[in-house]
Amino acid sequence: MFCKITDQLDRIVELAELPQRIISLVPSQTELLVDLGLKDRLVGITRFCIHPSGLTDEITVVGGTKKVVAERLYELQPDLIICNKEENTPEIVEMCDQIAPVYVSDVNDLDQAAEMINDLGVLTGTSFKAKSLSRKLKMSFNNFSKLDQKKVLYLIWQDPFMVVGENTFINDIISRSGLVNAAADKGRYPELTMEEIIKLQPDLIFLSSEPYPFKEEHKQRFEEAFRLAPPMHPVKPNVDPKILVVDGEMFSWYGSRLLKTTDYLDELRAQIN
Numbered sequence: 001m002f003c004k005i006t007d008q009l010d011r012i013v014e015l016a017e018l019p020q021r022i023i024s025l026v027p028s029q030t031e032l033l034v035d036l037g038l039k040d041r042l043v044g045i046t047r048f049c050i051h052p053s054g055l056t057d058e059i060t061v062v063g064g065t066k067k068v069v070a071e072r073l074y075e076l077q078p079d080l081i082i083c084n085k086e087e088n089t090p091e092i093v094e095m096c097d098q099i100a101p102v103y104v105s106d107v108n109d110l111d112q113a114a115e116m117i118n119d120l121g122v123l124t125g126t127s128f129k130a131k132s133l134s135r136k137l138k139m140s141f142n143n144f145s146k147l148d149q150k151k152v153l154y155l156i157w158q159d160p161f162m163v164v165g166e167n168t169f170i171n172d173i174i175s176r177s178g179l180v181n182a183a184a185d186k187g188r189y190p191e192l193t194m195e196e197i198i199k200l201q202p203d204l205i206f207l208s209s210e211p212y213p214f215k216e217e218h219k220q221r222f223e224e225a226f227r228l229a230p231p232m233h234p235v236k237p238n239v240d241p242k243i244l245v246v247d248g249e250m251f252s253w254y255g256s257r258l259l260k261t262t263d264y265l266d267e268l269r270a271q272i273n
Contacts, residue, residue, distance in 0.1 A: 005122055008106040008115065009085060015101055018125050019080035023073065024049065025065060025092065026084040029105065032117060032255030033082070035133070036126040044076045051249075051257070068092055073099050080123060105254075109172035113254040114138060137258045144262045146178025147269050150203035153182045153241075154251070157212045160191045170251045177265050179204070197222075198229045204272065205241050210248035219243045244271055 002015045023044035024030040030049040033042060039055075044062045049055055062072040065087045073081075078100045083093050085106040096102045103123060105116045114134035121130025152174060154164040163183045164170040174181045182200045183190055197205075205222055207214035222243050249257055250264040 002125075003122055005119055007103045007119065008112065009104045011102075011104060013101050013103050013123065015080065015123060017079070019078075019101075019123065021076065021078045022080045022082065022124070023062065023076060023078040023096075023100075024082040025062070025068065025088050025096075026082055026105065027051070027065070027087075028249075028253035028255040028257060029082050029084070029116070029120070030055070030255075031253070031257060032120065032133075033124070035256040036121065036124065036129050038124055038126065041124070043078060044072065066092075068095075070095055082120070107169050107254040108167055109169060110138065110141060110176065110258075113169070113258060117255065133256055133259070137256075140259060140262045141176050144176070144265065146176075147265065147272065149178060149180055150272070151182045151201070152179045152204040152206055153197060153200060153202040154206045154208060154246075155212075155214065156189070156208050156210075156248070158214070158218070161194065161197060162189055162191050163197075164188075165190050169254050173251050173261065194222075194225050195229075198226060202241050205243045206246045206251075207243065208246055208248035208251065210252070214245050216245055219245065242272060244268070 002017050004014045007013050020041055021043045022041050024033055024042060025046055027046060027048045030045050031051040034052055042059050044060050045055060046063060046065050047056060047061050048065055060072060060076060062068045066089055081096045081100050081102045083096060083102055083104045085104055093102060093104055107113050107116055117130050117134045121127040154170060154174060156162050156164060165183045165186045165188050168188055171181050171184060182202045207218055226240060247264060250261045
């Protein structure tokens, strides 16, 4: 027996030998595996595994995060498959269980991200690198000078508008940045109308680059809505929020990309101020 651990869904993962053929169905964890020096052991990834650049040209693509080609999984003969509770479906995990040992992550905050990184280190025989990486990312947040406590709405979709709420990894990053999530009490991923967004009176609106690819032109819709909205109070006018298109990977990728997040937040500080 090489190792036996419990994944983040309390499932037992047993490996008889050090895995040599790994499939990752989670883009942020694919990048992590490469940064742990495991690129040569990756045999299958998703089309969304875009970091490092060019990886999808070198490694077999088995599908997306919500739909994979079962035949490709079988043909690759993996000895370890990496999944995530939120990014992959229960059906995908169940199918993978029939093929090879499966580690399922469930990451809703920075501590769970560090736990996942350490778990993958144990499973792949890279514990030293993994523990070093998780310590570095925790230190980067501990030493980070927080932003002013402005109220922010973080949008991940439009038509309908969907924002990030409580018990999500993005919410944890928002909180650690010093900002206040205006939708923190409305569930995990609440859908809001434009009227409800305006009533929350956010100081900031972050339009994420993923999963919906918000771009600069989408800002106009919000700017116009706030400009035309009637005052909520006979004296106090509507807040005129600052609207920014933000790099969603810096808020939602819970692997080694986190090492770049605090530097990115410092860049955002300059734009906010």
